[in-house]
Amino acid sequence: MANTNHFMKLALAEARSAGARGEVPIGAVLVLDNAVIAKAGNRTRELNDITAHAEIAAIRIACEALGQERLTGADLYVTLEPCTMCAAAISFARIRRLYYGAEDPKGGGVDNGVRFYRQPTCHHAPEVYSGIAERDAADILRKFFQLKRQED
Ligand SMILES: [Zn+2]
DSSP states (O other), X not given: OHHHHHHHHHHHHHHHHHHHTTSOOOEEEEEETXXXXXXXXXXXXXXTOTTOOHHHHXXXXXXXXXXXXXXXXXXXXXXXXXXXXXXXXXXXXXXXXXXXXXXXXXXXXSSSTTOGGGSTTOSOOOEEEOOTTHHHHHHHHHXXXXXXXXXX
């Protein structure tokens, strides 16, 4: 699991960078054959694009770089449980494994909410591993929202 943590650390760094840009601090890293093929944080505010979640941003970067629409065999590391939109994009991209940090009971779509991968309309489900560096991932989000409340 040493490598797993290494990639999650990179995702946490992406989350912190996103927070520093005033975005909700969520980060994602895509790995293929043990090499990082994309790193991204949330960019919804910067791009005025609600689909620019970290996971989708990373998928776009990787697909562009590889010149293909699917990422068969790739593993995604993301600091928070993906939402329904991202869970579906991960499925459509044929990602092999999903590693996520903190659960998101309010907005998640993997182990909460619609539980997309357990639905008959889901035609590819990645293997899911949750709770990777969970405390760090949750801390980054909690601190961000604490600061935001103080600013309001
Ligand atoms: Zn999402």
